[in-house]
Each structure stands twice: as structure tokens, then as C-alpha cells.
Amino acid sequence: MTKPDLLLPGPLMPMIMEQLDAAFTVHKLYEAEDRDALLSEVADKIVAIASGSHVNVDAGLMGRLPNLKIVSNFGVGYDTVDAKWAGEHGIYVTNTPDVLTEEVADTAMALLLMTAREFPASERYLRAGKWPERPYPLTKSTLRGRKLGIFGLGRIGKAIAKRAEGFGLEIAYHNRSKASDAAYPYHDTLEGLAAAVDTLMIVVPGGDATYHAVSTDVLEALGPDGILINIGRGTVVDEIALIKALRDGTIRSAGLDVFEDEPNVPQALIDIDRIVLLPHVGSASVHTRNAMGQLVVDNLLNWKASGKPLTPVSETPLRS
Ligand code: A2R
Numbered sequence: 001m002t003k004p005d006l007l008l009p010g011p012l013m014p015m016i017m018e019q020l021d022a023a024f025t026v027h028k029l030y031e032a033e034d035r036d037a038l039l040s041e042v043a044d045k046i047v048a049i050a051s052g053s054h055v056n057v058d059a060g061l062m063g064r065l066p067n068l069k070i071v072s073n074f075g076v077g078y079d080t081v082d083a084k085w086a087g088e089h090g091i092y093v094t095n096t097p098d099v100l101t102e103e104v105a106d107t108a109m110a111l112l113l114m115t116a117r118e119f120p121a122s123e124r125y126l127r128a129g130k131w132p133e134r135p136y137p138l139t140k141s142t143l144r145g146r147k148l149g150i151f152g153l154g155r156i157g158k159a160i161a162k163r164a165e166g167f168g169l170e171i172a173y174h175n176r177s178k179a180s181d182a183a184y185p186y187h188d189t190l191e192g193l194a195a196a197v198d199t200l201m202i203v204v205p206g207g208d209a210t211y212h213a214v215s216t217d218v219l220e221a222l223g224p225d226g227i228l229i230n231i232g233r234g235t236v237v238d239e240i241a242l243i244k245a246l247r248d249g250t251i252r253s254a255g256l257d258v259f260e261d262e263p264n265v266p267q268a269l270i271d272i273d274r275i276v277l278l279p280h281v282g283s284a285s286v287h288t289r290n291a292m293g294q295l296v297v298d299n300l301l302n303w304k305a306s307g308k309p310l311t312p313v314s315e316t317p318l319r320s
Pocket of ligand 1: 076077078097098104151152153154155156157174175176177178203204205206209210231232233
């Protein structure tokens with residue numbers, strides 16, 4: 001049986017690579033000394049790409065591959081793939097929804113608790129041997145009485161809302177449109193949501209539509225008790241505005257799992273001890289990453305067998 005040709009712009013988990021090697025002729029762009037030469041040599045043969053979040057699959061790359069039919073992306077967010085261009089050119093883009101929802105929602109709640117109650121700083125306090133001198137100071141924030149605004153009440157947003165209800169939080173949200181299956185108060189602007197709550201949880205996708213949506217105005221609306229949690233995409237927050245808001249006391253604190261220029265985190269954020277910074281670990285357990293990896297492979301295998309992938313994104317709906 002012939003193996004279709006697949007381009008790998010960057011390395012993926014070994015369990016993905018092993019399965020891809022068995023079903024496809026894999027061309028590793030990242031190992032080529034001359035990437036341009038490799039691309040020119042294999043361009044006509046490539047029908048599939050498997051990609052991760054740190055490599056751009058843009059119109060420039062896809063446009064060089066005249067027989068490309070599918071881009072299988074690792075991760076539910078696919079802002080590094082130009083899915084609109086792909087859709088317009090008959091190319092499927094797939095992502096890995098659902099299999100990471102609960103893990104990311106767990107991370108979101110952990111990050112919220114860590115931030116409100118300063119658990120990382122208090123643990124550093126113990127390890128530094130300061131406890132015998134005096135107890136760690138009482139935290140200014142608590143989850144008690146907090147109102148949680150969810151920016152992006154989708155699959156992950158709803159899983160967070162379910163958990164937050166268990167913690168006794170009041171919940172409201174902002175999407176582009178009202179969710180038909182949610183009874184929480186809806187705000188038709190992000191600023192309106194921020195003004196109505198004191199805790200803002202970002203769970204929207206990245207990309208142009210949400211770029212710097214969390215601006216100075218939104219942070220001012222959130223207010224001096226405000227806590228910002230971001231487990232969506234770093235580009236959604238204007239990081240410079242956030243740093244200023246934290247320094248000036250415009251909001252109280254922030255818990256961030258994602259950043260504008262990963263893996264580079266501004267020193268100005270690192271210098272603020274009371275905030276919580278995680279290295280984009282929202283879905284990063286062996287269990288969940290394996291499930292995501294398997295879905296990357298299964299999308300490609302299903303497409304190879306039937307011409308249809310399992311989880312195409314909305315810009316590239318299933319065609320017969
Ligand atoms: O806007 P809607 O009604 O399509 O609701 C979606 C909302 N959303 C937005 N809200 C306001 N302004 C926007 N420009 C905008 N774009 C999308 O975000 C929906 O409620 C939510 C996304 O939910 P799902 O598509 O179900 O994605 P999931 O699995 O919850 O993952 C969310 C994001 C990923 O894209 C990664 O960036 C991150 O979480 O891991």
C-alpha cells in the first residue's frame with residue numbers, strides 16, 4: 001500500500017511520530033539543512049501536514065503545496081494555522097477539541113485559587129524558612145463572594161463554570177453571541193462583563209478577532225479588587241497594559257498560563273511576586289497530551305481511509 005507524503009514542519013510527540021511513520025512518508029522540514037530546497041523537492045507530493053502550536057502554517061507555506069488536503073493541528077487552539085485561507089482552498093484543518101476540556105478547566109480553577117490565595121508565594125515563604133519568624137500574612141483576596149466573568153463560554157468555559165458553581169461563585173459571561181444552553185447572565189461587550197464582575201477568566205481563542213481584547217479600559221472596568229486569569233491565548237491580553245495595571249493597582253492580581261511571546265515572559269511580570277505565572281501547562285499531563293496526540297493521528301488516518309477527518313474546524317466544514 002502506498003504511503004501518502006506528509007510534511008512535519010516541527011517535531012511532535014514520539015507517539016505521534018511513530019504512528020505517522022507507519023502510515024505516511026514523513027518529511028521533517030525542521031531537520032533539513034536547506035528547508036527551501038526540501039520544500040521545492042517534495043512540494044508536489046505533500047498531501048498532509050501535522051503541526052503543533054509553535055510553528056506557523058500560513059498561506060505562504062500552504063500555497064507552495066499544490067496537492068495539500070489536510071492540516072492536522074495539535075491543540076484545540078489553531079491560531080497558528082491560517083484556517084480561513086485553507087477553507088477557501090479546499091484544505092481541511094483539524095484540531096483536538098474535547099479531549100483536553102476537563103484538564104484545562106482543572107488548571108483554570110487551580111490558577112484562580114493560587115492567585116486569589118497567594119499559595120505559590122506562601123509556599124516560597126515556607127521554603128525560605130520564614131514561617132518560624134511569623135505566619136504568612138493574611139491574603140487580601142478570597143474566592144468568597146467573588147463574581148466570575150467568563151470571556152469565552154464554550155467547551156472549556158462551560159467546564160470551568162461547572163466547577164466554579166461548586167465553589168459558590170456567581171457567574172456571568174461574554175461571547176459574540178448568547179449561548180443557547182447556558183442560563184448565566186450574558187453581556188454583549190467584554191467591558192460590560194468586566195464592569196459587572198471582579199474576576200475575569202479568559203478562555204477565548206487567539207487570532208485577530210481577540211487580539212488585545214483585554215485592554216486598559218477592560219482592566220479599569222474590572223477594578224481594584226480585580227483578578228485576571230488567562231488560560232486561553234496570550235495575545236488576548238495587552239501585556240504592557242496589564243503590567244501597568246498591576247503596578248498601579250488598577251487591578252489586584254493575575255494568574256497567567258499563556259503569554260504574548262512564549263516561551264519568553266516579560267521580566268516586568270516575573271518581578272511582580274504576588275501574581276502567578278505558569279509555563280503554558282493547561283493541558284500538559286501525560287494522560288491528556290496522549291489523548292490529544294492520538295486525535296492528531298486519528299484525524300489523519302480517518303481522512304486517509306475515508307477522505308473525511310474526525311474534527312475539522314469551523315472554517316473547513318465536512319464536505320462530501
Ligand atoms: O463568540 P461565540 O459565540 O462563537 O463563542 C465562543 C467564544 N469566542 C468569542 N467571544 C468573544 N469574542 C470573540 N471574538 C470570540 N471568539 C470566540 O469563545 C465560544 O464560547 C468560546 C470558544 O469556545 P470553543 O470554540 O468551544 O473552544 P474551547 O474548546 O472552549 O477552547 C477555547 C480556547 C482555545 O481556542 C485555546 O485558545 C484555549 O481555549 O485553549
